[in-house]
Amino acid sequence: MVNELRPLRVNAIELLRQPGTERPVDAAIPAEPLGVVHERLDGDIGVALVLASMNDGIVVKGSVRAPWSSACRRCLKDIAGVAVVGVDELYQIELTDEDAYPIENGQLDLTAMVRELALIELDAEQVCAEDCAGLCPACGINLNTTSCECDTTVTDHRWSALDGLVLDDS
Numbered sequence: 001m002v003n004e005l006r007p008l009r010v011n012a013i014e015l016l017r018q019p020g021t022e023r024p025v026d027a028a029i030p031a032e033p034l035g036v037v038h039e040r041l042d043g044d045i046g047v048a049l050v051l052a053s054m055n056d057g058i059v060v061k062g063s064v065r066a067p068w069s070s071a072c073r074r075c076l077k078d079i080a081g082v083a084v085v086g087v088d089e090l091y092q093i094e095l096t097d098e099d100a101y102p103i104e105n106g107q108l109d110l111t112a113m114v115r116e117l118a119l120i121e122l123d124a125e126q127v128c129a130e131d132c133a134g135l136c137p138a139c140g141i142n143l144n145t146t147s148c149e150c151d152t153t154v155t156d157h158r159w160s161a162l163d164g165l166v167l168d169d170s
């Protein structure tokens, strides 16, 4: 069986032996083995990173891309896109930097970091446009395409009980 996470696991000893060397990691990782379970995810997680060996660790730079599809938070229109998050992390065998990720058993494992970043990006609520007008809270029409006469500035709760009434003229 193919190990789909293999591109994310790099021999750190080999890299650390030659400070100054770089190694690219470019891969499309399926969400399931990565452990990214999210209703908005819509495809493989893209990883485009460069691992640079330093004297005290390995610096990982690049980006993680998560394709998503969702409903606009304001108008509920179906929208899709790709969330791109920049990566600039340090991996160390001996953790001298408190923000560094550990290198365990000589292996630099990018899995946890990629999973974490993808999930944070997918959690962000999306809008179809920054100036999306949303739906009218009174009649529910899409204010991006139509306008209505609703007065939504003042709500008189004395009449709210009548809102559910259906007048039958027949």
Ligand SMILES: [Zn+2]
Pocket: 072, 073, 074, 075, 076, 077, 127, 128, 129, 132, 133, 134
């Ligand atoms: Zn919208």
Ligand SMILES: [Zn+2]
Pocket: 136, 137, 138, 139, 140, 141, 148, 149, 150
């Ligand atoms: Zn309205």
